[in-house]
Amino acid sequence: MSDNLVKILDGNTFVVSTESGDIEASLTDPTGLFSFDTRFLSRWVLTVNGERLNALSVDDLQYYEARFFLVPGTGAVYIDAKLSVIRQRSVSSGFHEELSILNHAATPATLEVRIDAGCDFADLFEVKDALRKKGRYATKVERRKLRLGYTRGTFERATTITSTQPARFDEDGLTFRVRIPAHGEWTTGIDVVTELLGAGQAPAEQESPARSRARMKKNLERWVADAPRVECDWDSLEATYRRSLVDLAALRFSPPIAGGRALPAAGLPWFMTMFGRDSIFTSLQALPFTPELAATTLRALGDWQGVRSDDFRDEDPGRILHEMRYGELTAFEERPHSPYYGSVDATPLYVVLLDEYERWSGDRALVRELEVEARAALAWIDEYADLQGTGYIWYQRRNEETGLENQCWKDSWDSISFRDGSLPGFPRATCELQGYAYDAKVRGARLAREIWKDEALAARLEREAADLKRRFNRDFWVDDGEYFALALDPDGRKVDTLASNVGHLLWSGIVDKSKAKALARHLLGPKLFSGWGVRTLAVGEGRYNPIGYHTGTVWPFDNSVVAWGLRRYGFKEEAAEIAAGILEAADFFDGRLPEAFGGYPRAQTKYPVQYPTACSPQAWSTGTPLLLLRTMLGLEPHGDHLVVDPALPTEIGHLELLDIPGRWGRVDAFARGRVETRRGRR
Amino acid sequence: MKPDSTARFFEALAGREHEPLLRKSTGCTRFDVVDGRRIRSWRVSVTKGDLEVKPGGGEADCVIRVDRRVFDRVVTGRMNAVAAVLRGEITVGGDWRLLVAMQRLFTGPTRRSARA
Numbered sequence: 001m002s003d004n005l006v007k008i009l010d011g012n013t014f015v016v017s018t019e020s021g022d023i024e025a026s027l028t029d030p031t032g033l034f035s036f037d038t039r040f041l042s043r044w045v046l047t048v049n050g051e052r053l054n055a056l057s058v059d060d061l062q063y064y065e066a067r068f069f070l071v072p073g074t075g076a077v078y079i080d081a082k083l084s085v086i087r088q089r090s091v092s093s094g095f096h097e098e099l100s101i102l103n104h105a106a107t108p109a110t111l112e113v114r115i116d117a118g119c120d121f122a123d124l125f126e127v128k129d130a131l132r133k134k135g136r137y138a139t140k141v142e143r144r145k146l147r148l149g150y151t152r153g154t155f156e157r158a159t160t161i162t163s164t165q166p167a168r169f170d171e172d173g174l175t176f177r178v179r180i181p182a183h184g185e186w187t188t189g190i191d192v193v194t195e196l197l198g199a200g201q202a203p204a205e206q207e208s209p210a211r212s213r214a215r216m217k218k219n220l221e222r223w224v225a226d227a228p229r230v231e232c233d234w235d236s237l238e239a240t241y242r243r244s245l246v247d248l249a250a251l252r253f254s255p256p257i258a259g260g261r262a263l264p265a266a267g268l269p270w271f272m273t274m275f276g277r278d279s280i281f282t283s284l285q286a287l288p289f290t291p292e293l294a295a296t297t298l299r300a301l302g303d304w305q306g307v308r309s310d311d312f313r314d315e316d317p318g319r320i321l322h323e324m325r326y327g328e329l330t331a332f333e334e335r336p337h338s339p340y341y342g343s344v345d346a347t348p349l350y351v352v353l354l355d356e357y358e359r360w361s362g363d364r365a366l367v368r369e370l371e372v373e374a375r376a377a378l379a380w381i382d383e384y385a386d387l388q389g390t391g392y393i394w395y396q397r398r399n400e401e402t403g404l405e406n407q408c409w410k411d412s413w414d415s416i417s418f419r420d421g422s423l424p425g426f427p428r429a430t431c432e433l434q435g436y437a438y439d440a441k442v443r444g445a446r447l448a449r450e451i452w453k454d455e456a457l458a459a460r461l462e463r464e465a466a467d468l469k470r471r472f473n474r475d476f477w478v479d480d481g482e483y484f485a486l487a488l489d490p491d492g493r494k495v496d497t498l499a500s501n502v503g504h505l506l507w508s509g510i511v512d513k514s515k516a517k518a519l520a521r522h523l524l525g526p527k528l529f530s531g532w533g534v535r536t537l538a539v540g541e542g543r544y545n546p547i548g549y550h551t552g553t554v555w556p557f558d559n560s561v562v563a564w565g566l567r568r569y570g571f572k573e574e575a576a577e578i579a580a581g582i583l584e585a586a587d588f589f590d591g592r593l594p595e596a597f598g599g600y601p602r603a604q605t606k607y608p609v610q611y612p613t614a615c616s617p618q619a620w621s622t623g624t625p626l627l628l629l630r631t632m633l634g635l636e637p638h639g640d641h642l643v644v645d646p647a648l649p650t651e652i653g654h655l656e657l658l659d660i661p662g663r664w665g666r667v668d669a670f671a672r673g674r675v676e677t678r679r680g681r682r
Numbered sequence: 683m684k685p686d687s688t689a690r691f692f693e694a695l696a697g698r699e700h701e702p703l704l705r706k707s708t709g710c711t712r713f714d715v716v717d718g719r720r721i722r723s724w725r726v727s728v729t730k731g732d733l734e735v736k737p738g739g740g741e742a743d744c745v746i747r748v749d750r751r752v753f754d755r756v757v758t759g760r761m762n763a764v765a766a767v768l769r770g771e772i773t774v775g776g777d778w779r780l781l782v783a784m785q786r787l788f789t790g791p792t793r794r795s796a797r798a
Contacts, residue, residue, distance in 0.1 A: 154770035303782050307703060308759075308790025315790070331768035338764040372702060 005031065010064045010091040010216060011253030012036060012265055012272040013194070019055040021068040021087040021097075022046060027120065030127055033095060033159075033192060037273065037327035039127065040094065040159045040194040041148075043118035046087070048072050048101070048111055053085055063250035064216050065090040083109065094159070094193040096209035101187075103180040113176040115190070121150035121157050123327035125335055135328070139171045146174060155331055157196060164189040196326075223249045227289050230629070232655040236587040237625075243591030244625045247617040248286060252293075263297045267595060267618030274324040274339070276301055276346030277409060278619050280353050285560060285623030287360050288630050288660055294357040295366055301350060302373040306341050306380075311398040314342035314407075318380030320350045322404070335402055342404040343411075344385055344395045345433055347377045348440035355443035358451070359637045362663030367451045378444045378461070381437050387427045391471060392488065393437050396427035408433060409558075410501075410536065414543060415550035416487050419497050421542025424489035431484045432501040434472050435508030441465035442509065473512045482518040484511075498522060498538040500558050506565030516569040523562060524574050531602025531678075532581045533559040539599075546599035546609075553596040553611050556582050557620035560627040567631050572647035576675040579628040580649035586625060593621040633657060633669045640664055646671030688715055688750055691757035692724045695787065696735035705731035707783040712742035717750040728783070744780035748772045759789035 007016045013035040017023045025031045025042040033041035046053055053070035060066050070085040082105040088098040103109045120133070135152030146169045149158040165188035167174040180186045191209065223245065230241045252262040253272070266278035279301065283294035306319035313336045314322075325337035336342075351374050358367050367374075387394035397403035406415055408430045416430060417423050441461040449458035476484045478496050485494035486501055502519050505511050511519065522528055527538035533554040537544050543551045559582050566575040585608040586593045595618040598609035633655070634645030642664050648655055650673040659666040692713075710727045723739040748756070752771050755761035763785040766772045774781050 155768075156770055303706075303779075307786050310762075310790050312791070313762075326768055331765055331770075333762065333765050338762055338768065369706065372705070 006058055006060070006066050006068075008060075008064055008066050008089065008091050008095075009250055009272070013091050013094070014272060015041075015089065015091060015095050017044070019058050019068070020046070020053050020070055021055075021066075021089060022052075025120070027122065028127060030124075032119075033194070034124065034272070035094070035194045036196060037124040037325050037330070038157055038194075038196075039122040039124070040119060040157070041117065041192060042120045042122070043116055044192075045116040046070075046085070046099075047114045047116075048083065048085065050112070050114075061088075062090075062217065062220065063246060065213070083111075090209065090213050092209045092212040094191065096213075097190045097192070099188050099190060100185060101178065101180060102185050103183060106182050108182055108184075109178075109180045111176075111178045111180065113178055114173060115175075116173040117146065117148070117161055118172060119148045119150070119159050121148075121328075123329045125325070125327060125329045134332075141169050141171055143169070145169060146171075152328065152332070155328060157194075157328075160191075160193045160195065162191050162193075220246065220249050223290070226661075228660045229658045230656070231658065233653045234651060234655075236591070237583055237652060237655075240583060240586045240591035240593075240625050241629070244622050245289070247592060247622040248282075248290065248293075248619070251282075251617060251619050251622065262293075263300050264293060264619040264623075267616070267621075273326070274300065274321070276320045276322050277343055277349065280320075280346060280349045281557060281561075282619040282623040284353055284356060285557075285620065285627035287356060288635055288662070289626050291357065291361050291661060294353055295361075295363065298350070298354055298357065298366065298370055301346075302370050304339055305373050305376060310341075312336050313338070313340055314398055314403050316341070316380060316384040318347065318376035319384065320346040320377060322346060322407075336399055340403075342397055342399070342407050344393055344407045345409060345436050347380050347385070348393070348433075348436040350374070350377045351440040351444050351447075352436065355447055358447070360662045362640070364451050367447055371452050374444065374447065375457075378440060381440065382464075385437075388429070388490070388492075390429075390492070391468065392429040393433040394427035394429045395433075410499075410550035412549045414548075415536075416495060417497060417541070417543045417551075418495055419542055424487060424493075424495050425491075427490055428487050428495075430487040430501065431472075431476050432504035432508070434468065434476070435505040435510040438465050438468050438472070438510040439508040441468065469510050469512075472510055473515065477515065482515075483522050484515075484519075497541045498527065499541075500528065500534045500536050500555075500562060503534060503558070503562030503565045506569050507561050508565075509568060511569070513569070516571075520566060520569070520571045520574050523566065524577060526601075529578075529581075530554055530599050532585045532597070532608050533578060534562050535599040536596075537599075544599075547611060549596065549611070552599040554585075554599050554608070555596045555621075556585070556593040556624040560620075560624040560631070563628060563631045567634065567647075572634070572645075573675045575631050576647045576649045577677045579632050580651055580677045583625060583628060584651075589616075591625075592617055593624055594618065595621055629655075629657060633671055635660065635669060637662060642667050642669075644669040644671075647675050648673040649675050649677045651677065686750065687754040687758050688722075691753075692726075692735055692737070695726065695733060698733055700731050701728075701733055701787065702731055703786045704728050704733070704783050707731070707780060709743040709777055709780050710741070711744040711746060711780045711784055712739065713753075714739075714745060714747040715750050715753050716747065722750075726784070728780075742776065744774065744776040744778070744784075746772060746774055746781060746784070756788055759791045763788050 015033045016031045023044040032039045051072045056069040068087040071081045084102040086100045138149040140147040146161045167176050178186050251264050253265045264282040265272045266275040279297045283297040304321045306315040319341045321339040322343035324339035329335040330337045385393040395407035442465045445458040445461035448454045478485050484502050486497045486499045487495040528534050537551045545552045563575040563578040588607050594616045596611040636643045648671045652673040655671045657669045707728045713724045715722045725736045727734040756763050
């Protein structure tokens with residue numbers, strides 16, 4: 001997405017427009033009003049006396065609200081600015097727009113104010129993949145409203161447009177005839193309301209725009225007030241932290257289908273929905289700051305845990321969902337996202353999150369409440385994920401048409417390759433999956449022993465974990481390179497490329513102590529470390545490309561996990577180096593880290609190069625500064641206490657994190673920067 | 683008249699008494715199954731997984747309305763309930779959490795392929 005688009009959002013409803021507030025979407029670009037994966041407005045163009053308007057400035061007032069200052073006339077030069085136009089727009093059940101026109105002249109103005117409106121009702125997948133519609137459009141003009149509709153059988157979506165001032169509605173929009181006195185002002189409120197209708201189903205009760213705005217404002221204030229405070233002498237870090245908190249608030253959503261609970265959606269614009277993996281990682285990153293996200297994520301994902309075997313959805317009993325969608329293609333089963341279960345990491349990570357959440361919060365009740373789900377997740381690892389019967393997690397989609405080929409976090413088609421660039425066959429066992437399985441067993445054992453009081457299960461899980469660790473360190477180790485292979489292919493051969501995945505292995509604790517140092521050296525070495533962060537794939541590998549989605553870019557989320565892993569094995573300074581690089585990169589993005597940025601060497605570009613279609617804000621990028629703060633401060637629950645063991649880069653100087661919530665109540669952490677990073681030495 | 687899949691589903695459900703998958707749910711769901719001009723209703727009350735099934739209408743926390751031919755397919759695993767809700771073939775009023783819970787009771791599709 002181009003940078004000068006204006007995006008406002010609330011939950012999974014969002015509006016993307018130009019800087020003048022206009023929307024002129026083509027089939028393939030993600031501008032418009034979207035809700036529940038459907039575009040509800042693809043055309044929204046304001047003219048005054050037939051003239052388009054020119055943007056003077058835009059204020060992003062809140063994540064759900066923006067104000068556009070406009071004057072008539074396009075082009076760089078405008079002479080006659082006797083009128084000002086202000087559009088203030090906020091997301092509610094659709095959006096509300098307050099349109100004001102100011103007449104600066106000493107004479108009255110007679111104006112024709114026109115808004116062209118239209119909608120293609122595209123499914124977000126259709127926008128992403130440029131597909132064509134199969135249903136029928138129906139536009140209904142009434143005296144006081146315009147209703148744009150789309151139906152396909154019983155599937156019905158509609159957009160209703162109304163105005164507080166009298167307007168003339170036609171099939172393509174609405175027109176106001178306005179007379180504004182000298183130095184006077186004219187204002188109207190316009191509501192664009194989205195409707196998801198089934199056969200004979202009444203629309204859900206709508207909240208008034210004013211109430212909805214007030215609720216969102218209060219909610220955001222409370223959210224920020226409840227989180228710990230950061231004080232430090234690096235202004236950019238304070239700004240990044242605040243940006244992260246606000247974006248995390250913006251990305252929370254509570255679809256009725258998740259029982260009304262708020263959990264993080266994955267990212268704007270493509271992924272404003274419930275994702276197993278993304279919701280779990282974001283909740284892990286945010287645990288020391290907003291622990292309630294983890295609780296809601298665990299409950300909602302538990303409600304949707306797989307109960308049957310369904311090839312179309314790649315569902316098995318015990319499996320945690322990958323992705324839920326609400327659009328037309330999902331409704332007609334042209335896509336499997338109702339929900340789709342095609343990821344193999346979300347299930348072990350579910351157990352990891354449950355344990356980590358309890359270690360921070362002391363909420364044993366939730367661990368008891370989710371005992372059945374956690375046991376089913378642990379059972380899935382052995383009963384359904386070991387496709388080769390070799391004691392590892394493997395993946396191969398059963399939905400050959402629309403399922404995901406790569407069911408790990410690097411889920412693009414070419415992410416897993418040999419050194420020479422060739423692709424392995426299926427099933428595949430990527431290395432980080434084995435780490436997650438190991439960690440799930442170790443943590444599951446603790447929960448079984450301490451909370452479920454099942455010593456037999458605890459002992460079995462510990463035995464299996466120890467065995468897995470032993471085999472893994474033997475079967476995946478690449479001797480001549482001194483790192484772990486990215487994956488095993490179906491014949492058990494090592495996919496011998498060097499990738500950032502080895503950092504996740506440190507986080508999971510599956511790495512033999514004797515091998516950890518070599519991994520740390522690779523992670524901070526020139527092939528993987530760009531100066532900003534660790535690349536997804538090492539320079540020199542066949543498919544390395546600094547702007548390849550999973551084959552060379554730097555992913556902030558990936559780096560936060562890698563830094564956490566380095567800390568776990570005692571590499572404090574290396575973790576600080578990565579934290580410093582990523583947080584400095586954040587400064588170039590005004591505190592909002594994108595999904596990914598280019599893997600070019602820092603010395604070459606001087607600034608981080610944004611990946612062309614990266615999502616922003618994206619939940620696990622938003623959570624990255626939070627986890628990096630935890631990592632730099634060395635925060636670790638130990639019984640009912642919080643241990644603080646800082647290793648800060650000197651750039652930060654001094655850092656305080658105040659009111660960290662947890663089983664200890666609220667505590668503060670203080671640190672001074674003592675780690676000389678390469679940048680500091682430069 | 684011989685019992686259809688829908689009727690057999692509720693009969694079987696009545697015999698289940700306790701369903702662990704619903705142990706976190708409490709509330710009453712009414713299924714209004716439209717069969718031509720006739721509407722047949724069943725009420726399924728869940729109390730922490732304990733089930734009670736009663737034919738007939740009445741108050742409910744969640745009302746699921748569906749055509750009988752559609753529901754026959756859903757309860758036998760030939761149609762996915764969630765997709766049918768998104769399509770508008772099944773409509774839901776009231777507490778959606780009960781829908782999320784109830785859809786777990788429907789049989790899944792017969793597995794076409796075993797493990798790879």
